[in-house]
Amino acid sequence: MSAGILVLVEHLKGAVADITFEMLGAARQLAQASQAPVHAVLVGKDVAGLAAQLGAADAVIVVEDAAAELPSTELVLAVLRQLLEQKQAGLVLLGGTNVSFGLGVRLAARAKLPFVNFCKGLRWDNRALVCTSQLFGGKILSDVRLPDGRGVISIYPGSFPADAGKSDKTPPVERLAAPAVQSKVVFRQLLEPAAGDVDITKQRVLVGVGRGIQSRDHVQLAEELAAALGGAVCASRPVIDQGWLPLSRQVGKSGLTVKPRVYLALGISGAPEHWEGMQNSECIIAINTDPRAPIFDGAHFGVVGDVLELLPLLTEKVKARKT
Amino acid sequence: MNQIVAWKPVPDPVEELAIAADGRSLDPEVIRFKLGDADEHALEQALLLKEKHGGKVTVVAFEAPEVDDALWTALAKGADRAVKLVLNRPNPGTAELAAALAHHLTSTAGPMTPDTLVLAGSQAIDDLEGELAPYLAEILGLPYLGVVSGVTLSEDGRTARVLKEFAGSLRGEFEVPLPAVLGIQSAEKPPRYVPVARVRAVMKSGQIEVAEVPPREVPQKLLVERMYLPEAAGHAEMLEGTPEEVAERLAGILAGRGLI
Ligand SMILES: Cc1cc2nc3c(=O)[nH]c(=O)nc-3n(C[C@H](O)[C@H](O)[C@H](O)COP(=O)(O)OP(=O)(O)OC[C@H]3O[C@@H](n4cnc5c(N)ncnc54)[C@H](O)[C@@H]3O)c2cc1C
Ligand SMILES: Nc1ncnc2c1ncn2[C@@H]1O[C@H](COP(=O)(O)O)[C@@H](O)[C@H]1O
Numbered sequence: 109m110s111a112g113i114l115v116l117v118e119h120l121k122g123a124v125a126d127i128t129f130e131m132l133g134a135a136r137q138l139a140q141a142s143q144a145p146v147h148a149v150l151v152g153k154d155v156a157g158l159a160a161q162l163g164a165a166d167a168v169i170v171v172e173d174a175a176a177e178l179p180s181t182e183l184v185l186a187v188l189r190q191l192l193e194q195k196q197a198g199l200v201l202l203g204g205t206n207v208s209f210g211l212g213v214r215l216a217a218r219a220k221l222p223f224v225n226f227c228k229g230l231r232w233d234n235r236a237l238v239c240t241s242q243l244f245g246g247k248i249l250s251d252v253r254l255p256d257g258r259g260v261i262s263i264y265p266g267s268f269p270a271d272a273g274k275s276d277k278t279p280p281v282e283r284l285a286a287p288a289v290q291s292k293v294v295f296r297q298l299l300e301p302a303a304g305d306v307d308i309t310k311q312r313v314l315v316g317v318g319r320g321i322q323s324r325d326h327v328q329l330a331e332e333l334a335a336a337l338g339g340a341v342c343a344s345r346p347v348i349d350q351g352w353l354p355l356s357r358q359v360g361k362s363g364l365t366v367k368p369r370v371y372l373a374l375g376i377s378g379a380p381e382h383w384e385g386m387q388n389s390e391c392i393i394a395i396n397t398d399p400r401a402p403i404f405d406g407a408h409f410g411v412v413g414d415v416l417e418l419l420p421l422l423t424e425k426v427k428a429r430k431t
Numbered sequence: 432m433n434q435i436v437a438w439k440p441v442p443d444p445v446e447e448l449a450i451a452a453d454g455r456s457l458d459p460e461v462i463r464f465k466l467g468d469a470d471e472h473a474l475e476q477a478l479l480l481k482e483k484h485g486g487k488v489t490v491v492a493f494e495a496p497e498v499d500d501a502l503w504t505a506l507a508k509g510a511d512r513a514v515k516l517v518l519n520r521p522n523p524g525t526a527e528l529a530a531a532l533a534h535h536l537t538s539t540a541g542p543m544t545p546d547t548l549v550l551a552g553s554q555a556i557d558d559l560e561g562e563l564a565p566y567l568a569e570i571l572g573l574p575y576l577g578v579v580s581g582v583t584l585s586e587d588g589r590t591a592r593v594l595k596e597f598a599g600s601l602r603g604e605f606e607v608p609l610p611a612v613l614g615i616q617s618a619e620k621p622p623r624y625v626p627v628a629r630v631r632a633v634m635k636s637g638q639i640e641v642a643e644v645p646p647r648e649v650p651q652k653l654l655v656e657r658m659y660l661p662e663a664a665g666h667a668e669m670l671e672g673t674p675e676e677v678a679e680r681l682a683g684i685l686a687g688r689g690l691i
Contacts, residue, residue, distance in 0.1 A: 120597060120598070120601075125598075178603065205598065206577075206578045206595070206596050206597050206598060207597060207598075209553075209554070209562075209577045209578050209614075210562060210564070210565040210575060210576075210577040210614065212561055213560075213561035213562055213565040213566055213569070214565050214568070214569050214575070216561065216651055217526075217565075217566060217569040217570075217651070218569070220650050221650075221651075222560075222650075222651050222652075222653055223560055223561045223651055224559070224560075224653065225558050225559055225560065225561045225562075226558070226559065238656070241559055242661070243556060243557055243559060244441075244442065244444040244448060244556045244557060245444050245556050246661070247444050247448055247660070247661075248448055248450075248457070248658060248659070248660065248661070249658070249659050249660070249661050250559060250655050250657065250658045250659075251655070251656045251657040251658075251659075252559070252653045252654065252655055252656060253654070253656050262561070291574075292574035292607060292608055292611075293574050293575075293576060293605055293606070293607045294605060294606045294607070295603060295604075295605055296592075296603075296604040296605060296606060297603070297604050298597075298601060298602070298603055298604075299594070299601070299602040299603070299604055300601065301599070301600035301601060301602075312690065313685075313690050337685065337690050337691070338690070339690075345468075345617075346468060349468065349472070349617045349621055350621045351620070351621050355600050356600065358600060361598065362578070362580075362596040362597075362598065362600065362616070363599070363600055364599055364600060365598075365599070369688055369689075369690065370685060370688055370690060377444075377445075390688075391684075391688060392667075393681065393684065394667060398445070400447065404663075404666060404667045404669070405661070405663035405664070405665065405666060405667075406663075406665070406667075407667035408667060408668065409667055409668050409669075409670060409681070409684060410666075410667030410668070410669045410670070411669070411670050411677050411681070412669065413674060413677065417674050418674055418677065418678055418681075421674055421675060421678035422678045422681050422682060424678070425678045425679055425681070425682035426682050426685065426691055428682075429682055429686055429691045430691060
């Protein structure tokens with residue numbers, strides 16, 4: 109039997125995040141070949157109740173920590189290091205999310221293991237584990253081999269089917285006392301986003317603008333199309349960071365997840381962090397000057413063209429059809 | 432306040448990226464380097480803090496063909512020192528870079544002073560081995576927070592109040608004592624603009640320091656076995672024609688979906 113697999117359960121505000129099921133599914137698949145046990149590691153305040161959802165694991169290890177609403181990273185690190193030894197585990201799967209961000213690097217540094225980021229594919233090659241990662245905003249893939257199958261791997265959200273990590277089975281639960289740790293970082297509070305003027309998660313059509321829109325003034329062109337279609341304008345991160353639209357309009361990893369009937373991606377390259385938030389839209393239409401923009405790989409319809417030229421034309425055509 | 436902004440230039444993905452003949456790295460011939468958005472924001476956040484609390488900002492960047500321009504611009508924007516780190520090693524991984532940077536910081540500045548804040552970009556598009564900032568924090572034994580989108584300092588200057596992004600525009604508020612390392616995702620304000628004339632003036636009066644750092648061996652070094660272009664599972668149906676024709680077809684698709 110080969111070394112066990114630890115899956116760090118990700119949860120926020122009392123809910124298990126989807127990435128956890130993706131990771132459990134990936135771990136199950138790896139365990140099938142290696143016969144290694146899969147341990148789900150659940151750390152936090154009042155989290156024991158979440159264990160029932162983790163039946164895809166061979167066991168759930170629960171570490172209750174009453175100290176704070178969010179477990180400190182130092183505590184999570186101490187737990188994982190302890191379990192690497194106790195369970196003779198060789199592989200740790202973490203979410204490639206903002207929550208687990210930075211954790212993998214620190215665990216790898218302390219446990220002297222390799223760390224693989226942006227992972228979207230895993231396969232055994234005899235005793236070696238081959239990890240496929242997406243780099244450069246999804247434009248390049250790279251394969252890395254972990255010769256003895258040991259390492260810390262950050263799983264990119266949306267890479268593995270979540271359903272494979274769900275099970276009705278009741279998993280055995282083991283309790284582990286929280287190791288005493290000192291953390292210099294102190295959690296204070298969660299800040300809910302300010303409600304925006306429109307809720308982009310409730311629109312049937314979204315006009316998404318990216319860096320390709322080039323200036324604040326041009327956002328108006330998108331507003332006009334959205335108005336003609338009875339939808340709203342949303343944006344990728346660079347547009348929000350420039351202050352051209354409020355945070356409530358951001359789609360993606362740090363922003364909102366949307367699922368409209370039609371999502372127009374205008375001057376958006378389709379970086380994984382944006383794709384994460386709109387990939388489940390019923391129909392995706394992309395306009396981009398770069399014929400190799402990754403957005404075209406996932407969109408339903410694509411146009412290689414200048415959004416500044418096409419936007420006013422399209423608005424005109426839409427208006428013409430309404431009269 | 433002693434602020435250090437750490438930059439790791441990355442190949443610009445807007446260029447056509449090609450794979451080198453060895454099949455394991457990017458073809459260096461076609462790479463143009465640039466700063467990631469997060470690196471630009473890290474400088475902006477440092478400058479905002481300097482405006483409020485004084486002190487100095489040092490930008491330390493790894494050598495890349497276009498990095499001088501970025502460093503001159505940083506000086507023009509208000510950074511006090513610009514340092515270019517030269518690491519004579521092909522394709523260094525992020526862990527190696529962090530080790531070299533840690534060596535530079537501790538050998539030139541001594542141990543981190545109690546008023547030191549190191550700001551690096553949160554994550555780069557080529558961070559296969561993970562992000563620079565937490566590696567650096569581990570080596571320096573300092574606390575770290577990542578995906579940061581806001582930093583303010585307590586009155587006594589000893590503690591930073593840090594906003595960290597989660598999903599769904601939810602943010603967490605944390606406190607961390609200095610010295611600390613932060614991975615900046617966005618500054619509180621968009622990065623400032625600086626006129627070209629100002630950059631030119633700085634190029635005449637200022638200087639970019641160059642420091643050579645010895646390569647460091649790290650256990651995390653990943654060996655890339657193969658680098659390749661993704662084969663997309665699918666591809667969009669591409670609409671062709673004049674802009675007029677394309678707009679008409681798009682309107683047709685929208686109408687077909689019941690949106691008009
Ligand atoms: C931790 C983390 C969290 C993140 N969270 C998010 C998030 O929540 N949401 C998000 O969106 N991003 C997020 N990002 C950033 C993400 O990685 C990308 O940088 C971002 O999505 C890129 O936005 P973009 O496509 O608008 O810009 P770019 O990638 O710069 O793309 C611009 C595109 O516009 C095209 N273009 C230029 N001019 C024109 C024109 N005239 N007409 C048509 N097309 C044109 C270009 O060809 C290019 O493809 C996050 C990153 C990190 C590290
Ligand atoms: N498994 C987890 N589930 C929920 N929250 C976590 C988990 N791991 C870490 N966190 C929180 O996320 C933060 C990560 O911050 P960072 O230092 O940027 O990695 C930590 O301070 C914790 O509060």
